[in-house]
Each structure stands twice: as structure tokens, then as C-alpha cells.
Amino acid sequence: xxEVKEAALANSQQLVARNPVRVGIVGYGTVGKATAEILTANxxxxxxxxxxxxxxxxxxxxxxxxxxxxxxxxxxxxxxxDVVFADDVDIVVEAVGGTDVALQxxxxxxxxxxxxxxxxxxxxxxxxxxxxxxxxxNNLPIGxxxxxxxxxxxxxxxxxxLAADRIQAVYGIVNGTSNYILTQMEQHGIEFxxxxxxxxxxxYAEADPSLDIDGLDARDKIAILxxxxxxxxxxxxxxxxxxxxQVTATDFHYAHRLNSxxxxxxxAERTGDGVHLxxxxxxxxxxxxxxxxxxxxxxxxxxxxxxxxxMLYGRGAGGSATGTAVLSDVLQIAQQIARGGAxxxxxxxxxxxxxxxxxxxxxxVSWFLRLTVQDRPGILARTAEAIxxxxxxxxxxxxEPHMPKDNLSFVITLEPICExxxxxxVQAINQFEFMKSPVLLLPMISSAEEHV
Amino acid sequence: xxEVKEAALANSQQLVARNPVRVGIVGYGTVGKATAEILTANxxxxxxxxxxxxxxxxxxxxxxxxxxxxxxxxxxxxxxxDVVFADDVDIVVEAVGGTDVALQxxxxxxxxxxxxxxxxxxxxxxxxxxxxxxxxxNNLPIGxxxxxxxxxxxxxxxxxxLAADRIQAVYGIVNGTSNYILTQMEQHGIEFxxxxxxxxxxxYAEADPSLDIDGLDARDKIAILxxxxxxxxxxxxxxxxxxxxQVTATDFHYAHRLNSxxxxxxxAERTGDGVHLxxxxxxxxxxxxxxxxxxxxxxxxxxxxxxxxxMLYGRGAGGSATGTAVLSDVLQIAQQIARGGAxxxxxxxxxxxxxxxxxxxxxxVSWFLRLTVQDRPGILARTAEAIxxxxxxxxxxxxEPHMPKDNLSFVITLEPICExxxxxxVQAINQFEFMKSPVLLLPMISSAEEHV
Numbered sequence: 068x069x070e071v072k073e074a075a076l077a078n079s080q081q082l083v084a085r086n087p088v089r090v091g092i093v094g095y096g097t098v099g100k101a102t103a104e105i106l107t108a109n110x111x112x113x114x115x116x117x118x119x120x121x122x123x124x125x126x127x128x129x130x131x132x133x134x135x136x137x138x139x140x141x142x143x144x145x146x147x148x149d150v151v152f153a154d155d156v157d158i159v160v161e162a163v164g165g166t167d168v169a170l171q172x173x174x175x176x177x178x179x180x181x182x183x184x185x186x187x188x189x190x191x192x193x194x195x196x197x198x199x200x201x202x203x204x205n206n207l208p209i210g211x212x213x214x215x216x217x218x219x220x221x222x223x224x225x226x227x228x229l230a231a232d233r234i235q236a237v238y239g240i241v242n243g244t245s246n247y248i249l250t251q252m253e254q255h256g257i258e259f260x261x262x263x264x265x266x267x268x269x270x271y272a273e274a275d276p277s278l279d280i281d282g283l284d285a286r287d288k289i290a291i292l293x294x295x296x297x298x299x300x301x302x303x304x305x306x307x308x309x310x311x312x313q314v315t316a317t318d319f320h321y322a323h324r325l326n327s328x329x330x331x332x333x334x335a336e337r338t339g340d341g342v343h344l345x346x347x348x349x350x351x352x353x354x355x356x357x358x359x360x361x362x363x364x365x366x367x368x369x370x371x372x373x374x375x376x377x378m379l380y381g382r383g384a385g386g387s388a389t390g391t392a393v394l395s396d397v398l399q400i401a402q403q404i405a406r407g408g409a410x411x412x413x414x415x416x417x418x419x420x421x422x423x424x425x426x427x428x429x430x431x432v433s434w435f436l437r438l439t440v441q442d443r444p445g446i447l448a449r450t451a452e453a454i455x456x457x458x459x460x461x462x463x464x465x466x467e468p469h470m471p472k473d474n475l476s477f478v479i480t481l482e483p484i485c486e487x488x489x490x491x492x493v494q495a496i497n498q499f500e501f502m503k504s505p506v507l508l509l510p511m512i513s514s515a516e517e518h519v
Numbered sequence: 520x521x522e523v524k525e526a527a528l529a530n531s532q533q534l535v536a537r538n539p540v541r542v543g544i545v546g547y548g549t550v551g552k553a554t555a556e557i558l559t560a561n562x563x564x565x566x567x568x569x570x571x572x573x574x575x576x577x578x579x580x581x582x583x584x585x586x587x588x589x590x591x592x593x594x595x596x597x598x599x600x601d602v603v604f605a606d607d608v609d610i611v612v613e614a615v616g617g618t619d620v621a622l623q624x625x626x627x628x629x630x631x632x633x634x635x636x637x638x639x640x641x642x643x644x645x646x647x648x649x650x651x652x653x654x655x656x657n658n659l660p661i662g663x664x665x666x667x668x669x670x671x672x673x674x675x676x677x678x679x680x681l682a683a684d685r686i687q688a689v690y691g692i693v694n695g696t697s698n699y700i701l702t703q704m705e706q707h708g709i710e711f712x713x714x715x716x717x718x719x720x721x722x723y724a725e726a727d728p729s730l731d732i733d734g735l736d737a738r739d740k741i742a743i744l745x746x747x748x749x750x751x752x753x754x755x756x757x758x759x760x761x762x763x764x765q766v767t768a769t770d771f772h773y774a775h776r777l778n779s780x781x782x783x784x785x786x787a788e789r790t791g792d793g794v795h796l797x798x799x800x801x802x803x804x805x806x807x808x809x810x811x812x813x814x815x816x817x818x819x820x821x822x823x824x825x826x827x828x829x830m831l832y833g834r835g836a837g838g839s840a841t842g843t844a845v846l847s848d849v850l851q852i853a854q855q856i857a858r859g860g861a862x863x864x865x866x867x868x869x870x871x872x873x874x875x876x877x878x879x880x881x882x883x884v885s886w887f888l889r890l891t892v893q894d895r896p897g898i899l900a901r902t903a904e905a906i907x908x909x910x911x912x913x914x915x916x917x918x919e920p921h922m923p924k925d926n927l928s929f930v931i932t933l934e935p936i937c938e939x940x941x942x943x944x945v946q947a948i949n950q951f952e953f954m955k956s957p958v959l960l961l962p963m964i965s966s967a968e969e970h971v
Contacts, residue, residue, distance in 0.1 A: 218680075230569055390683075407860065
């Protein structure tokens with residue numbers, strides 16, 4: 068890569084060695100404010116630990132409240148340009164959110180010789196390659212630890228701790244909102260709508276919750292993790308995504324009958340010559356570690372060829388946790404700046420322009436099918452025949468007594484079969500005139516499989 | 520710290536920027552061999568990921584087998600000096616073990632301008648300050664990720680990911696051997712001696728297992744974690760340590776009656792003006808995450824003021840996992856060398872010469888007391904009186920029927936009380952002539968406490 072080296076040399080004066088290192092924060096909401104606040108409150112301990120002083124010199128809130136002051140009595144500016152083009156800023160923290168202004172901020176910062184740190188998973192999932200390319204041209208670091216799983220250091224674990232290993236799979240719970248909703252449904256036997264309302268009241272879900280509950284936030288995050296773990300770029304539009312709107316209190320009831328619970332899982336697996344990515348609810352054994360992850364927590368499993376399976380668990384969201392993650396990058400970059408060695412990050416997956424086509428789930432698993440029907444004679448016979456016609460063995464049929472006849476839910480579990488065949492059977496069943504709603508199809512993960 | 524800066528400048532030419540970066544491995548047993556093997560097998564993927572080529576140029580085994588060859592057909596030398604003083608070595612990996620030759624190797628390497636990486640927890644617990652001081656004088660990095668919890672990146676999580684947070688507590692399962700033994704006892708209802716024998720047969724315990732089962736290995740590891748988390752040095756001889764030799768099959772039986780299990784836990788807590796460190800078996804609720812950690816796995820909880828409680832879980836030992844952790848440091852240092860920015864590590868706790876005195880456990884907990892007695896009338900009355908005399912409330916008494924009269928085990932659980940008072944009661948009970956062995960005293964951790 069001779070052209071990259073030249074670019075690096077040409078720009079190597081942009082971030083000169085200095086101590087203290089100065090931080091500008093664009094976007095002064097929950098995350099931006101927490102970042103400034105933690106950095107200021109723990110300034111002494113941070114300086115002692117890393118040997119570098121780091122201070123906030125500029126903050127920007129696009130719609131500041133009247134006379135609002137930032138940290139250390141600094142005025143809060145309205146214009147992000149006042150931060151990004153300032154001489155007294157070495158690192159720009161982008162905490163704007165969205166993919167519009169945030170992209171402008173990061174582009175301008177990198178073009179103007181600033182290191183950048185962002186928690187913006189949607190932006191990274193959509194424009195990651197462009198930003199990392201720009202960073203490489205200008206030999207500047209980009210920190211993205213906070214973009215996945217809040218304060219849980221999963222980016223660092225994959226990119227640094229497991230740099231020597233060949234990672235086979237990354238999967239887990241990466242959306243705290245939907246996990247909070249599923250946990251509420253599990254613990255209180257309530258329906259989805261009520262749990263969503265509770266999550267909104269508790270501040271875990273937004274007024275428009277679709278990014279979280281439809282799995283799109285989890286999709287963006289697993290796309291980022293796949294890039295880092297496998298060094299492969301993927302087109303997020305190709306990732307099959309199923310959210311949790313379809314999950315009912317009855318599903319949890321049947322899940323319990325199977326000694327299981329339901330969790331929204333994002334997964335990325337490396338197979339022979341490609342990768343499989345998906346976001347969908349899974350049926351998880353209740354005694355598994357994944358099932359123990361409750362509330363707004365996150366947990367990510369990383370399966371490496373040499374290191375075995377690791378799990379990282381903690382708070383996936385919230386200003387303090389996300390601010391701590393933002394600062395982990397800020398401080399790492401500050402140390403590099405202090406010793407004159409700040410340079411482009413080595414997150415190879417974002418430098419790979421070619422997007423890898425996604426493959427179907429590579430191995431057979433068991434399946435949980437929940438059918439909701441208008442009861443009449445012959446339903447089980449016809450359903451069983453449709454399943455047999457696809458060459459699938461039924462493992463069990465579970466139907467509670469005293470269900471309402473006009474809205475009867477029952478469950479069929481299938482022996483391990485590939486996803487394509489399971490979906491063929493579901494498609495056939497969905498055609499039946501007695502079906503009140505489409506089949507809910509969940510992969511069933513055994514404890515043994517969990518620890519690959 | 521002007522004197523440090525000068526030293527750094529004086530020595531800053533020792534590690535010049537270069538690519539490829541060259542690694543010498545001293546000690547060619549399980550870990551050393553795995554390190555060389557993984558680095559060589561994954562050389563291409565590593566170079567792609569981190570943008571730096573890293574290769575093994577020298578290996579040393581003090582007692583090589585006849586005609587043994589190292590990686591890439593390189594001869595294995597007998598003398599560690601051939602590695603440490605070689606011109607074609609930038610990073611020395613110390614995989615010798617023990618605290619004698621290993622210390623000589625690391626001293627010589629640092630004095631000769633080599634970066635070093637070690638997995639040697641005993642050495643770090645005893646001589647960490649000296650080594651980090653030497654590294655600082657010579658402005659050289661020391662990598663110690665592999666010294667605690669094998670492949671689980673706990674050092675990195677504390678020192679990098681949570682650099683901005685104030686850590687309140689670090690605790691968990693850090694010794695795979697004793698966890699394997701306890702898991703075997705739990706799952707198969709066998710006694711300690713039988714489980715130890717199985718662990719030895721399975722290669723999880725050494726012929727002399729005392730470092731593991733007496734908690735000394737866990738003590739060294741928690742001392743390292745406390746240094747990094749709190750920036751405080753401690754005298755390991757002051758840490759109260761109880762191993763697992765005293766734990767019986769009957770204890771597991773009673774633990775199950777209390778919906779709990781037994782795990783050997785190392786813990787470090789920051790209190791008002793000091794720290795509390797301990798290694799001892801805990802009674803853990805069976806549905807807690809810690810109780811789910813089985814076999815030779817490790818799990819470390821990190822409680823930060825801002826980030827909340829995180830947990831990292833994975834294989835704590837074995838050549839591949841430890842080798843991967845060694846390489847995570849090697850590759851990070853290699854990246855620094857490649858861009859000319861390798862310098863002393865920022866692990867502040869090892870630069871603090873003053874050892875902090877340890878405080879007693881700062882808060883009251885419930886306690887599990889198992890008594891083994893020669894049965895006769897009046898035992899419960901006298902025991903209860905001894906407990907009452909210390910002002911402690913009894914929470915429950917559990918005694919299985921049909922126990923042998925001459926070796927009868929029963930359990931008393933105490934309401935929350937400070938450790939000092941609980942131990943006073945135990946001391947009084949141990950004086951009774953009917954006691955067949957000293958009381959087994961375990962703190963009981965509730966699920967609520969686990970997630971601080």
C-alpha cells in the first residue's frame with residue numbers, strides 16, 4: 068500500500084505530540100454530556116492512570132437552551148464547525164446521532180486533522196468504509212468502542228484481545244430495549260404492547276421504538292462486529308431481520324414448558340467461504356448464560372478457534388456506560404497523541420471495500436413453531452402433513468388445555484433441519500385458511516451449541 | 520516526572536520503527552509453543568488485521584529434546600541469553616514460569632532494550648513493581664494480559680476500556696483448576712480427593728496442586744487486578760486466603776438445600792480509605808451468573824461507578840487461550856513498534872511503590888457454617904449459645920436425617936454480620952470438645968449483591 072504510506076507521511080504533522088490533549092464534543096445530549104462530565108470528574112485519576120491530561124475545550128449543542136453552559140463553565144456553541152475547525156481541539160467526539168449532520172461532522176473533522184470518536188452505529192453500518200478510508204488517508208484514528216454494547220468492551224476484545232485468533236462466530240444480545248421488553252414479558256406474563264409501554268415509561272424505549280424492536284439497531288451492530296471479527300464488509304440491507312413485535316405472552320408460556328425463554332439475538336458466523344448474519348428471536352434454555360441476561364443488559368459471545376468461547380456482559384446503553392466507552396477510545400487516542408504516535412486504526416474490516424454476499428445459516432438447528440388458529444377438527448393432521456411433506460421430523464407438539472377456540476395457540480417443535488426447509492414448511496402452513504396470524508418461527512439453541 | 524521523560528528520551532532509540540517485528544520466545548512449553556504456533560499459523564490474517572508482520576525469530580527451551588526444532592525450522596537454543604541479547608529480537612516473550620530464571624530473563628530483556636510480554640502471575644505479584652520500574656526507566660512496554668484469566672481480556676478491560684471510570688470492585692473465578700474440582704464435586708456428588716484425582720488425570724491439576732487448591736494462584740491474580748483497578752500495590756502475604764481442601768460433598772449437599780453452590784472467589788473491593796482483598800470459597804445462588812461458570816472456565820466481574828457491573832467469561836487456562844492472550848500484547852506492542860511509538864505501559868498500580876494496608880471486609884454478609892461433630896445431646900444448644908453470645912442472629916439450621924452419629928455434619932446460616940464477629944463465633948465453636956474438625960465458614964452472596 069505505497070500510496071497509503073505517502074498519505075500518512077504527508078499528514079503526519081497533523082496530530083503533534085502534546086499533553087494535555089484537548090477534546091471537543093459535538094452533540095450535547097445524554098452521551099455527550101455524560102462524556103464531558105465523567106472526563107472532568109475523574110480528571111485526576113485518569114491523568115494518574117494513563118499519564119496524560121485530557122480536557123474538554125469545546126462543546127456544541129445544535130439547539131442549546133438559553134444561557135446553557137458546558138463543562139468547566141465553557142459556553143456551548145450552536146455550530147459544530149466551531150468545534151471541528153478549532154485549533155484547540157485534538158479529538159472530536161461525535162455524539163449527535165443520526166446519519167446526516169453526524170456524517171458531515173466526522174468528515175470535516177478527519178479532513179481537518181482531528182482524531183474522532185463516535186458511538187453512532189447506524190452511521191458506521193452505512194458509511195463506515197468511507198469514514199475509515201478518509202481516516203486512513205489522513206492517518207488519523209477513529210474510535211468506535213461505544214457503537215456496540217455501550218460500556219462493554221467488545222470492539223476492543225475482538226480487535227485487540229483476539230487479534231491473533233481466527234474468530235468463527237460472534238453472537239448475543241446487543242439491543243437493551245428489546246431485551247428489557249422481553250424480560251418484562253417473561254417475568255410478569257404481560258403482552259408485548261404493555262411491556263413496550265413500560266419500557267417507554269422507564270426511559271428504555273423511545274417514542275418511536277421501531278429501530279429497537281424491529282431489530283434494525285441490532286442489525287447495524289452485528290454488521291459492525293462482523294466487519295471487525297471477520298474483516299469482511301457486508302450490505303446491511305441483505306441481513307435477514309426479525310424483530311420482537313410478533314412475540315406474545317403465550318409464546319413465553321410455551322417457552323417455559325420447554326425450560327426455555329426468548330431473547331433477541333444478533334449473530335454472525337463464518338462458514339466455509341462466506342458469512343451468515345441474522346437478527347431474530349431465539350428460544351434459549353433457561354439455564355444458559357444468554358437467558359440470564361435480563362433487563363437492558365447486553366451480552367456478546369465471541370467464539371475463537373484457539374481461545375474458545377468468551378462472553379462479555381454489562382450495561383448496553385445509558386449515558387454513563389456509553390460515555391465510559393467513548394472515553395476509553397478518547398484516552399487511548401490521547402495516549403497515542405501524547406507520545407506522538409497517533410495514526411489510523413487497524414480495524415481491517417472497514418478498509419475492505421468489497422462487500423461479501425451473505426450465506427444462509429450454515430447448520431441445521433431445532434425449531435419452535437407457534438401457530439395461532441381458528442380451532443376446528445383436522446388442524447393438527449394438516450399441519451403435520453405439511454411438515455412431513457418437507458421431509459421434517461416433528462419433535463413435540465404442545466397444546467395447553469382450555470385455550471379460546473377462536474384464537475388457539477399451540478406449538479410444534481422440529482428436529483434439527485436447515486432454515487430453508489423449515490421456512491418452506493412454514494410457508495405452506497401459513498396458506499391454511501385456519502391460520503389467524505403467520506407462524507412464529509424461532510431457532511432453538513441448545514446449551515451445548517451455545518458453547519461452540 | 521521530569522527524570523522519567525529524560526530517561527525515555529535517552530532510550531527512545533532502543534526500539535526503532537520496523538516492520539516486520541521480531542519475537543523471541545523463552546520457555547518452550549505449553550504456552551511458549553502455542554504462542555509460536557498460533558503466530559505462525561495465523562501470520563497472514565494477523566498482518567491483514569493489524570497492518571504489521573510479526574514473526575518468531577528465536578526460541579529457547581532450557582532442556583530441549585534431542586534435535587528439537589522450533590517454529591519455521593529454527594533451532595531451539597538452550598540459553599535464554601541467545602534470545603534476550605539477540606539483535607534480531609524486538610519483543611521477548613517470557614514463558615518460563617517460576618520466579619527465578621523468569622525474573623533474570625525479564626530484567627535482562629528490559630535492560631537490553633527489548634519490549635517484554637509475560638503470563639507469569641507469581642512473578643508479577645512478587646516483583647511487579649521492580650519490573651515496571653525498570654520498564655519505565657527504559658521506556659519499554661510490558662504486556663501482562665495473559666497473567667490473569669488466560670484468554671479473557673480482563674487486564675485490557677480494566678486498564679483500557681474502563682480507564683475513565685472509578686472501579687469499585689473486581690471479583691470472580693480466576694483459578695480454573697479449583698473451579699474444575701468444585702464443578703466435579705457439584706455435578707457428581709464426589710469428595711474433594713476424588714475430584715482432585717480426576718482433575719489431575721484430565722490435565723487440569725498439577726502433580727503438586729497446592730498453588731491452585733490452596734488459593735495462592737488466585738491470590739497472585741487478584742493482587743495484579745487490584746493494582747490495575749485501584750492503582751494500589753498490596754503485600755500479597757497480607758491477603759487472607761482460604762482454599763478448597765476443606766470443602767466436602769456434604770457441603771455441596773447442604774448448599775443445594777439452600778439453592779446454592781460453592782465457588783472459589785477472589786475479590787478486591789475499594790472502601791473509604793483502603794482496599795479489602797480476599798480469596799475464599801463463597802456460597803453462590805445457583806441461578807447467579809457466577810454459579811453458571813463451570814469446569815476450568817474463569818469469570819471476572821468488574822464494578823465501575825459509571826459503567827455498572829460488567830462480566831468477562833471464558834477459558835482461563837490452556838496453551839491456546841493463554842497463547843492468544845500473550846499474542847494480544849505482542850501484537851499491540853508490534854503495532855507501536857511499527858509506527859515508532861512503543862513506550863512504557865500505563866499500568867499505574869505497578870508504579871506505586873507504597874503498599875496499601877489491607878482493610879477487613881467492609882460490609883456485613885450472611886454466613887454459612889458447616890459443623891462436623893461427634894453427636895450427643897446439647898450440641899445445638901451450646902452452639903446456638905456461642906452464636907448468641909456474639910450478638911449474631913441465626914437465620915436457619917439445616918440437618919439431614921440419618922447422618923452417622925460419630926461424624927455428623929449440619930449447617931447453620933447467620934443473618935448479615937461483619938466478618939470479624941462471625942469469626943469470633945466460629946473460634947468459640949471450634950473450642951467445643953464435640954467438634955471433629957474446624958467449622959467451614961463461607962460468605963453467602965445474594966444475587967442482588969452480586970450485581971452491585
